[in-house]
Amino acid sequence: MVDKRLIDQLRQIVGNENVLTSKISLETYAFDASPYSGRPSVVVFPTTTEMVVAIVNIANEKNIPLMPRGAGSCLSGGAVAPDGSIVISLTKMNNILEIDPLSKIALVEPGITNKQVQLAVESYGLMYAPDPASQNISTIGGNIAENAGGIRGVKYGSTKDHIIGLEVVLPTGDVITTGNIHSHVEPELDLTYYFCGSEGTLGIVTKAWLALSPINAEVKTMTAIFGSLENAGSCVADIIAQGVVPTTMEIMDNIVIKAVDDYLKLGLPRDAEALLLLEVDGFSSDVKTQVNSIINAFATNHALSYKIAGNEQERQDLWKARRSVNGALGKLKPANIVHDIVVPRDRLAIMLEKVAQLAKKYGIIIGQVAHAGDGNLHPTLYYDHRIPEEVEIIEEACDEIIKETIAQGGTISGEHGIGIEKLKYMPLAFNKPTLHLMKKIKDAFDPKNICNPGKLLPQITED
Amino acid sequence: MKKDELLKLLMNCNRCGLCQEVCPTYKVSHIEANVARGRNRLIRLALENQLNLDKEPEVEKIINECLLCKACEDSCPSGVPTPEIIASIRTHYTNTKGLSLGKKIMYRGVFSKNRNISLIRNLAWIYQKCGINKLVKFTGIFNKTDEMLPNLPPKNVRSLLPALIKKLPNPKHRVAYFLGCSVNNFFSSIGVASIKVLQENNCEVLVPEVNCCGAPHHSAGDMEEFKRLAKNNLKMLNNLDVEAIVFDCSTCGSVIKDYKNLFSGDKEYENVAAQVAEKVQDISSYLVSIDFNKNMGTISKKVSYHDPCHGIRFLKVKDAPREILKSIPGLELIEMQEADMCCGGAGSYGIFNPKFSRDILARKIGNYKNTQSDILATSCPACAMQLSFGMKLHNLNCSVKHPVELLAQAYEIKSL
Ligand SMILES: Cc1cc2nc3c(=O)[nH]c(=O)nc-3n(C[C@H](O)[C@H](O)[C@H](O)COP(=O)(O)OP(=O)(O)OC[C@H]3O[C@@H](n4cnc5c(N)ncnc54)[C@H](O)[C@@H]3O)c2cc1C
Ligand code: SF4
Ligand code: SF4
Numbered sequence: 001m002v003d004k005r006l007i008d009q010l011r012q013i014v015g016n017e018n019v020l021t022s023k024i025s026l027e028t029y030a031f032d033a034s035p036y037s038g039r040p041s042v043v044v045f046p047t048t049t050e051m052v053v054a055i056v057n058i059a060n061e062k063n064i065p066l067m068p069r070g071a072g073s074c075l076s077g078g079a080v081a082p083d084g085s086i087v088i089s090l091t092k093m094n095n096i097l098e099i100d101p102l103s104k105i106a107l108v109e110p111g112i113t114n115k116q117v118q119l120a121v122e123s124y125g126l127m128y129a130p131d132p133a134s135q136n137i138s139t140i141g142g143n144i145a146e147n148a149g150g151i152r153g154v155k156y157g158s159t160k161d162h163i164i165g166l167e168v169v170l171p172t173g174d175v176i177t178t179g180n181i182h183s184h185v186e187p188e189l190d191l192t193y194y195f196c197g198s199e200g201t202l203g204i205v206t207k208a209w210l211a212l213s214p215i216n217a218e219v220k221t222m223t224a225i226f227g228s229l230e231n232a233g234s235c236v237a238d239i240i241a242q243g244v245v246p247t248t249m250e251i252m253d254n255i256v257i258k259a260v261d262d263y264l265k266l267g268l269p270r271d272a273e274a275l276l277l278l279e280v281d282g283f284s285s286d287v288k289t290q291v292n293s294i295i296n297a298f299a300t301n302h303a304l305s306y307k308i309a310g311n312e313q314e315r316q317d318l319w320k321a322r323r324s325v326n327g328a329l330g331k332l333k334p335a336n337i338v339h340d341i342v343v344p345r346d347r348l349a350i351m352l353e354k355v356a357q358l359a360k361k362y363g364i365i366i367g368q369v370a371h372a373g374d375g376n377l378h379p380t381l382y383y384d385h386r387i388p389e390e391v392e393i394i395e396e397a398c399d400e401i402i403k404e405t406i407a408q409g410g411t412i413s414g415e416h417g418i419g420i421e422k423l424k425y426m427p428l429a430f431n432k433p434t435l436h437l438m439k440k441i442k443d444a445f446d447p448k449n450i451c452n453p454g455k456l457l458p459q460i461t462e463d
Numbered sequence: 464m465k466k467d468e469l470l471k472l473l474m475n476c477n478r479c480g481l482c483q484e485v486c487p488t489y490k491v492s493h494i495e496a497n498v499a500r501g502r503n504r505l506i507r508l509a510l511e512n513q514l515n516l517d518k519e520p521e522v523e524k525i526i527n528e529c530l531l532c533k534a535c536e537d538s539c540p541s542g543v544p545t546p547e548i549i550a551s552i553r554t555h556y557t558n559t560k561g562l563s564l565g566k567k568i569m570y571r572g573v574f575s576k577n578r579n580i581s582l583i584r585n586l587a588w589i590y591q592k593c594g595i596n597k598l599v600k601f602t603g604i605f606n607k608t609d610e611m612l613p614n615l616p617p618k619n620v621r622s623l624l625p626a627l628i629k630k631l632p633n634p635k636h637r638v639a640y641f642l643g644c645s646v647n648n649f650f651s652s653i654g655v656a657s658i659k660v661l662q663e664n665n666c667e668v669l670v671p672e673v674n675c676c677g678a679p680h681h682s683a684g685d686m687e688e689f690k691r692l693a694k695n696n697l698k699m700l701n702n703l704d705v706e707a708i709v710f711d712c713s714t715c716g717s718v719i720k721d722y723k724n725l726f727s728g729d730k731e732y733e734n735v736a737a738q739v740a741e742k743v744q745d746i747s748s749y750l751v752s753i754d755f756n757k758n759m760g761t762i763s764k765k766v767s768y769h770d771p772c773h774g775i776r777f778l779k780v781k782d783a784p785r786e787i788l789k790s791i792p793g794l795e796l797i798e799m800q801e802a803d804m805c806c807g808g809a810g811s812y813g814i815f816n817p818k819f820s821r822d823i824l825a826r827k828i829g830n831y832k833n834t835q836s837d838i839l840a841t842s843c844p845a846c847a848m849q850l851s852f853g854m855k856l857h858n859l860n861c862s863v864k865h866p867v868e869l870l871a872q873a874y875e876i877k878s879l
Contacts, residue, residue: 327540330477
């Protein structure tokens with residue numbers, strides 16, 4: 001049962017309306033966008049750093065697990081509440097505190113959505129480069145904690161490349177500021193990096209200084225269709241080899257193309273085996289040369305046809321198609337698992353083929369999208385969670401996908417995080433000394449292991 | 464809907480959370496129980512027997528707090544029809560528990576009978592005019608709604624018809640005009656403007672004797688009464704020799720267009736409903752389709768447009784009302800942010816969920832205020848009622864108008 005005194009204390013800190021304790025409301029905080037769920041004991045909505053500190057102090061004193069939460073769009077279970085935990089929802093700390101267009105810095109609270117940041121800085125001719133497909137809802141805090149990557153990732157990198165500094169409430173209740181906000185000289189040991197991808201296990205981000213980038217003068221968006229995934233994969237490797245750096249290169253397979261087209265009715269090529277969507281930006285002369293090299297690569301890799309988006313509407317439609325992939329696929333079966341594997345770019349074609357073969361071998365549906373430019377694949381496996389045999393087959397197929405990834409020299413997560421889902425694969429991806437070091441780092445930040453326990457770091461077996 | 468059908472729809476929700484961006488109740492609360500994803504989760508747990516729908520008042524409250532605005536469904540990549548799911552559960556509540564007394568008086572007693580709406584309207588008019596609203600709160604309903612009611616016109620539209628309807632010498636078009644209860648009783652200026660504008664565009668106008676479209680009953684899950692009203696209306700609208708049935712109320716228009724789903728599988732009414740649906744037209748869209756008369760006087764004002772849920776998402780009307788506003792000389796259209804977000808009126812939603820309704824309204828009015836315009840235009844009397852209430856609440860001296868009212872005014876100025 002929930003400790004009545006604890007609830008009173010929390011109410012005093014954040015106010016009655018900012019504490020949820022009923023069974024029903026907790027039920028809606030049990031889960032995120034992954035298939036897992038947990039049992040929180042209370043949800044609080046702080047609005048200031050001081051409130052966060054006060055909440056953390058109580059948790060620390062009483063040894064209660066806590067979990068920061070943004071939009072709850074995490075795909076790996078990172079935002080699934082640990083049993084008995086205090087969920088700290090940052091969604092009411094959602095202000096933009098400052099935009100400095102000269103230094104190209106925005107200071108924001110963690111609960112603001114990525115999209116709202118984009119809208120606010122757009123009028124200065126600026127953008128915040130990381131743009132995950134969940135940008136309309138996912139929060140900056142969640143983006144940092146998952147080190148979210150975006151569609152522009154090939155050229156601009158991921159979240160960690162665009163964070164100048166952070167204010168963090170540590171699990172001990174101390175508040176630290178990382179980074180070197182007033183100078184571009186990096187400090188020796190950059191603490192900011194630790195928090196990017198920490199999955200809420202090292203502390204709670206309460207402010208972030210974001211680096212903004214100028215919006216490029218010209219953008220060209222193109223699509224090409226291929227008769228096989230392999231050709232699409234080789235085409236990507238070829239483009240990179242020619243020295244072209246598109247902002248994006250996304251591959252969708254036939255299953256995905258059809259599902260998205262069913263949803264958006266955009267007239268996508270429904271019988272194409274693979275669709276490559278790519279975008280280049282820069283000054284107009286620069287864009288022209290890039291486009292030419294890409295068209296050459298299309299030809300050498302047997303593209304069946306290609307198209308350049310004629311206007312902004314066509315471009316937006318294509319992006320909408322890409323951003324809708326996750327949701328559109330939800331229609332195929334009641335449950336799915338999205339993988340987030342990364343392989344070296346020259347192995348992309350092989351990996352896509354291998355996954356397609358696995359789908360055949362197990363007789364299951366696997367939809368594939370890939371942020372091909374950085375070798376990040378998202379094979380999604382569809383099943384009915386109510387049928388135990390299906391669940392079993394899916395688990396087997398997942399294990400095989402991961403083994404294949406590692407055999408190709410790859411790793412298990414590009415951007416969705418380890419969370420709960422990939423805990424069991426950590427010992428495959430990292431050797432013992434590495435895992436031990438990670439554990440030591442965790443202990444240094446969170447000696448009592450109260451901050452989002454049970455995620456990211458596996459139990460290390462001593463044998 | 465049957466349980467397994469519902470479950471099947473719910474399974475399509477893969478909890479992506481994208482509905483957070485558009486769900487008004489989430490936008491103002493940031494609470495997961497108040498977004499499609501949370502609502503769907505709770506309903507799913509109930510259908511999988513992990514929660515008992517009938518023993519959890521909090522779930523019922525959450526179900527009732529949905530605006531049925533359809534914003535989630537329109538942007539849901541998995542196409543989950545959350546409003547339909549919610550409406551089914553409400554029907555379940557109404558069937559098992561009956562309507563609450565307040566709702567019963569409100570829906571069956573008032574909206575169901577034309578005479579009673581008029582009666583209430585007259586009472587309310589007297590009540591407003593005599594200022595007794597400050598002295599007594601004489602019924603439970605008035606208690607909560609007095610400040611939400613617009614300033615009432617002295618006469619309803621139907622009683623003005625004999626003077627309004629003109630015999631045109633050479634009409635080019637022939638249309639039926641659906642006179643809904645809100646417009647008839649509370650916003651007669653809209654009804655008068657609609658008829659005048661249609662006639663100005665050389666349309667012969669018929670005004671069939673219809674009753675309430677049933678929207679309030681539908682949203683309360685009172686399907687029995689809803690069907691009864693729908694059948695009456697279909698009888699009145701079927702077999703009219705007109706090119707369109709024109710609506711100045713987006714809600715009535717969408718509800719009537721949707722009768723075909725209500726009667727799907729019903730031999731007697733399904734076809735009739737489909738034929739009637741074919742003719743349903745929002746008045747702005749109809750005017751644009753007949754290339755309305757652009758000979759107008761000048762109105763030098765700034766105007767912003769609010770998209771009613773039933774306009775933009777049900778009838779799919781977006782450009783036509785804007786086209787009309789832009790065609791009026793002098794009138795400058797300034798788009799507001801979140802123009803297509805529900806205003807929180809949602810029929811009688813505001814009466815039963817005052818906190819949400821007012822928070823959503825405050826957000827809407829805030830967006831409007833940023834445009835610094837003089838007039839807020841919208842194509843639904845239900846929204847007009849809520850938005851006018853918002854103007855009062857936020858001390859803004861701006862008027863709320865239907866696009867046809869402004870158009871009628873522009874025609875009038877010309878002929879002066
Ligand atoms: C449709 C869809 C598309 C997606 N597309 C992408 C994509 O293109 N690229 C990508 O990288 N991801 C993508 N994701 C995954 C997800 O959106 C990202 O991981 C996102 O960064 C999570 O943000 P959130 O606000 O939802 O965080 P949540 O899901 O609420 O939390 C995620 C993790 O961050 C922690 N956390 C949250 N806030 C804070 C804070 N203030 N301080 C410390 N820790 C915190 C939580 O404890 C949790 O471990 C997608 C998800 C969906 C549903
Ligand atoms: S209702 Fe649609 S948008 Fe909302 S979480 Fe479910 S699938 Fe996603
Ligand atoms: S219908 Fe409107 S209020 Fe209801 S869940 Fe959907 S978006 Fe939210």
